[in-house]
Amino acid sequence: METNSNKKSAESLIKDIKRKTNRSYSSEEKIRIVIEGMQGEESIAAICRKYGINDSLYYKWSKDFMEAGKKRLSGDTERNANTEEVNSHIIHLHLPEIHFGCR
Numbered sequence: 001m002e003t004n005s006n007k008k009s010a011e012s013l014i015k016d017i018k019r020k021t022n023r024s025y026s027s028e029e030k031i032r033i034v035i036e037g038m039q040g041e042e043s044i045a046a047i048c049r050k051y052g053i054n055d056s057l058y059y060k061w062s063k064d065f066m067e068a069g070k071k072r073l074s075g076d077t078e079r080n081a082n083t084e085e086v087n088s089h090i091i092h093l094h095l096p097e098i099h100f101g102c103r
Helices: 004-021 028-037 046-052 055-074 083-095
Strands: none
Touching: 028 046, 028 055, 046 055
16 A cells, blocks of 8 residues: 555656656757658657657657748748858758769
């Protein structure tokens, strides 16, 4: 039979674990994780395990990323990105080099 003090200590232990494992990701980290999934080199499940996130959270981030991109491209935002911002983001993507034609 569980006593009241054992129950409270178990509850506080669970709260402590949740507090320590509940991680916040910056916008840049979310974008990097979503792009990593889009590259297709690893499965979404493997990427989610690597970063300790639920796959439903990955798909939410992915949907948010695509919606934000769609709004940006359709001009629904208050300002347009300048060339320097765009180039900065492209450099940080580290996408594989694409070659056209014969080598």
